[in-house]
Amino acid sequence: MRRGTAFALLLLLAPPALAQQGEALPPPVPRQSVAPEPSLGERAGAAADRAARATARTARRTANETRPALERAGRWTGRRLEGAGEWTARQGRRLSGDGQQ
Numbered sequence: 768m769r770r771g772t773a774f775a776l777l778l779l780l781a782p783p784a785l786a787q788q789g790e791a792l793p794p795p796v797p798r799q800s801v802a803p804e805p806s807l808g809e810r811a812g813a814a815a816d817r818a819a820r821a822t823a824r825t826a827r828r829t830a831n832e833t834r835p836a837l838e839r840a841g842r843w844t845g846r847r848l849e850g851a852g853e854w855t856a857r858q859g860r861r862l863s864g865d866g867q868q
Contacts, residue, residue, distance in 0.1 A: 805813070
């Protein structure tokens with residue numbers, strides 16, 4: 768029984784005694800400095816920059832999508848104007864009598 772009691776007492780007292788004899792703990796790791804939160808002006812400026820970039824992308828995309836339609840409309844209008852000019856010339860010849868023999 769004495770041995771059991773002595774052994775139990777040794778188990779209870781040994782860890783703190785052994786811990787005190789070990790090497791010192793390393794110094795604590797310094798905390799990472801957290802970047803300061805941006806000010807209201809900086810946040811507003813960043814939001815304006817994002818909005819401007821989005822607007823520019825949308826404008827480019829719209830221009831790229833409408834360019835072919837505008838080209839087709841221009842060709843169609845050109846053909847109609849050319850046809851109207853030819854019709855006007857024919858009417859002028861018919862009325863003046865230049866086209867008849």
